[in-house]
Amino acid sequence: MIIVWHHRDLRLEDNPALTHAAKEGDRLLPLYIHDLADEGNWSIGAASRWWLHQSLLSLEERYNKKKSFLALRAGDSFTALSEIIKSHKVTEVCWVERSEPLLRSRDTLIAKKLEKLGVKVTVVGGNYLVDPGKIRTGKDKPYTVYTPFYKALCREEVAAPLRAPSLPPPPRVKRGKISDLDLLPEIYWYQEMEQLWNPGRDGAKKSLKAFVSRQLSLYGQLRDYPSKESTSRLSPHLHFGELSPREVWHSVKDKKGAEPFLRELVWREFSNNFLFYSPEATDNSWRKSFENFPWRKNDKALKRWQQGMTGYPIVDAGMRQLWRTGWMHNRVRMITASFLVKDLMIHWLEGAKWFWDTLVDADLANNSQGWQWVAGSGADAAPFFRVFNPVIQGKRFDPDGEYIRQYIPELKELPSRYIHEPWEASVSLDYPDPIVDHAAARKRALDAFNNL
Numbered sequence: 001m002i003i004v005w006h007h008r009d010l011r012l013e014d015n016p017a018l019t020h021a022a023k024e025g026d027r028l029l030p031l032y033i034h035d036l037a038d039e040g041n042w043s044i045g046a047a048s049r050w051w052l053h054q055s056l057l058s059l060e061e062r063y064n065k066k067k068s069f070l071a072l073r074a075g076d077s078f079t080a081l082s083e084i085i086k087s088h089k090v091t092e093v094c095w096v097e098r099s100e101p102l103l104r105s106r107d108t109l110i111a112k113k114l115e116k117l118g119v120k121v122t123v124v125g126g127n128y129l130v131d132p133g134k135i136r137t138g139k140d141k142p143y144t145v146y147t148p149f150y151k152a153l154c155r156e157e158v159a160a161p162l163r164a165p166s167l168p169p170p171p172r173v174k175r176g177k178i179s180d181l182d183l184l185p186e187i188y189w190y191q192e193m194e195q196l197w198n199p200g201r202d203g204a205k206k207s208l209k210a211f212v213s214r215q216l217s218l219y220g221q222l223r224d225y226p227s228k229e230s231t232s233r234l235s236p237h238l239h240f241g242e243l244s245p246r247e248v249w250h251s252v253k254d255k256k257g258a259e260p261f262l263r264e265l266v267w268r269e270f271s272n273n274f275l276f277y278s279p280e281a282t283d284n285s286w287r288k289s290f291e292n293f294p295w296r297k298n299d300k301a302l303k304r305w306q307q308g309m310t311g312y313p314i315v316d317a318g319m320r321q322l323w324r325t326g327w328m329h330n331r332v333r334m335i336t337a338s339f340l341v342k343d344l345m346i347h348w349l350e351g352a353k354w355f356w357d358t359l360v361d362a363d364l365a366n367n368s369q370g371w372q373w374v375a376g377s378g379a380d381a382a383p384f385f386r387v388f389n390p391v392i393q394g395k396r397f398d399p400d401g402e403y404i405r406q407y408i409p410e411l412k413e414l415p416s417r418y419i420h421e422p423w424e425a426s427v428s429l430d431y432p433d434p435i436v437d438h439a440a441a442r443k444r445a446l447d448a449f450n451n452l
Contacts, residue, residue, distance in 0.1 A: 058200025072176030101279030
């Protein structure tokens with residue numbers, strides 16, 4: 001019997017571990033273990049827990065249709081594996097490699113323990129176009145600048161996706177229930193997510209097909225406008241492995257308008273490659289000088305940012321979209337992050353923690369890299385003197401305030417000429433005044449950055 005240990009590869013198609021096990025074993029046990037120790041300080045956030053619950057339901061249903069089933073366990077991963085191994089004739093355990101630093105080291109330790117039990121361990125790639133660590137510069141060093149990394153990856157041959165294999169029969173093993181994993185948050189705040197998203201393989205395929213047929217050709221022109229349905233929204237499907245990046249790459253690469261989108265897809269690869277070589281960057285600034293930056297501790301300001309009550313409409317619309325939907329448009333992610341780090345001078349790690357808890361696509365590498373990019377402390381980061389002006393950004397990318405009105409009902413009736421500067425309107429509004437003066441905050445931030 002072979003165990004296929006699922007992590008964030010919640011699919012049957014293009015799953016090298018499953019394909020290997022189906023070919024090698026006479027019995028196959030698909031297994032998911034919810035281990036709360038998996039990510040240390042970065043244990044799965046509330047929005048991601050909701051998505052994971054739905055995604056496991058989808059995977060369970062797909063295995064049932066294949067006359068198999070998904071076994072579920074909660075607790076320590078090695079304990080769960082060893083209990084099954086001791087009660088059944090398990091010859092091999094295989095899984096798709098994880099790249100996050102803590103998970104990679106824990107999986108290596110588990111592999112050694114399993115081998116001591118006389119069980120073969122097979123670990124394969126499959127969650128990235130190219131396995132993290134493979135692409136290096138001509139001087140055999142990690143890439144720290146995106147564009148050369150992108151060009152190097154494009155020279156690699158991206159393998160064609162694998163079809164879902166025929167499955168050997170499952171053994172007689174206790175199945176377990178998804179409800180026993182206790183994933184759903186106690187407070188029912190995710191009702192809008194249920195209406196907006198369709199987690200699981202079927203939803204992932206529909207989203208990919210719709211994006212390729214409707215939005216891809218105009219993606220490069222419209223992707224920065226948050227009121228437009230122009231982005232793929234594939235990020236949570238990719239994070240949980242309902243789609244493989246190879247499936248996305250081959251579905252898109254020969255289509256009109258593919259290049260701008262593929263560049264964004266490869267940022268996921270770059271971020272994971274960066275974290276592979278710089279595991280400390282999840283909690284510490286990559287550029288060490290930033291550890292001496294005079295970050296300000298201001299719980300009141302942090303809370304107003306989290307709640308979308310800063311007084312800057314484009315910032316507040318983004319933060320409210322995040323809370324309601326578990327997602328935020330990428331342009332607005334940059335604007336809201338810049339406001340926290342540079343206008344409020346609150347440590348980027350506070351923003352990373354909030355995004356981690358509230359994003360359905362929360363990914364450790366992308367989240368860490370994205371926040372350090374905005375702060376200027378990461379690899380290939382935005383220059384420290386780039387401070388997004390929330391008023392100008394709003395006027396440029398949401399000129400009529402369509403996005404703002406969707407998420408800030410207090411401003412719905414405000415004329416468009418005031419929508420980005422409501423404090424200029426001579427009307428009474430149930431909306432806060434700006435928490436800081438942007439011009440003064442920008443100068444304060446630049447002075448601090450220059451002192452580094």
